[in-house]
Amino acid sequence: MKLLEDRIRKDGIIREGNVLKVDSFINHQMDIKLFEEMAKEWKRLFADKKINKILTIEASGIGIAAIVAREFNVPVVFAKKSKSINLDDNNFSTKIQSFTHSKIYDVIVSKKFLSPEDHILIIDDFLANGCALLGLTDLVESAGATVEGIGIAIEKGFQQGGKIIREKGYQLESLAIVESMNAADNTITFR
């Protein structure tokens, strides 16, 4: 999506270690007008899917998911990162390894909000190694619900997550796929 790629080129900050900071418009300050354009693009890309619910994970996915849900006219459910105290029979739960914080945490969704009748579009801001996303698809499938598609704002194409997810047969639509980036001269190449 050219609008998002242009914005990343303009306002994204590249740091050593393949870090891409987009906190001025995606995940600390959020540009809602941009999110609306992204939502319209996903609506177009998933036009043939019957989607009745958006699923995301706290915290930075929630803002995008809310605007996408408005476009699709469906509710959002966000998965919660748990400190293991809420784990009980009322929740679907999975474990996600965070490389950023180098730990494993439990992620839960109440069984009230995912059921076999649900046709889910998963939305998140970033896809890198795919751990968070695999956790979310695991939650949906635990409920017997259907993953109709996955919408990602920014995919790090040089990491393995996108490949793993596509090989599993999911329709994954990343609006910007970073092929490579260079902190030294602040350049970025999109797929």
Add this chain to the structure above:
Amino acid sequence: MKLLEDRIRKDGIIREGNVLKVDSFINHQMDIKLFEEMAKEWKRLFADKKINKILTIEASGIGIAAIVAREFNVPVVFAKKSKSINLDDNNFSTKIQSFTHSKIYDVIVSKKFLSPEDHILIIDDFLANGCALLGLTDLVESAGATVEGIGIAIEKGFQQGGKIIREKGYQLESLAIVESMNAADNTITFR
């Protein structure tokens, strides 16, 4: 706001200890259509204020804030709950005591996203003892920015937060103020 009060009566769950669960439409599953009506009501209530940014706190405030920001045509910034590792000169920070989790945590906003030119509307889902909200007003004032108003979905009117905030002179607009509730017969009275 009658629409929200009616919805709380219909789908809210009252538990012992003055706990009100609204996780089927506010803070786990989110009813975006309801959020749009709430956003329109705050637009009406703050019509005379020049607001250029919405501030909220992760995680459950983000969805409401995104929809409110769309209505006001401004960006959102969400304050992050920090594990003290990100505390540096690049952030405004404050401490918030959580009674739910009985601990004190640091909350931060990047200095890039709050400045003396900003006229802020603070949005959150709940107001009880007011600790989170006072933390947010503290962050805004640390930046030299102006709190133009505060929009809360559900205020627990029998706790002290609303009184403290109003006595400080802020325009606080809570769309539903719970005066009392009774878990035994599942009744709730609004102010």
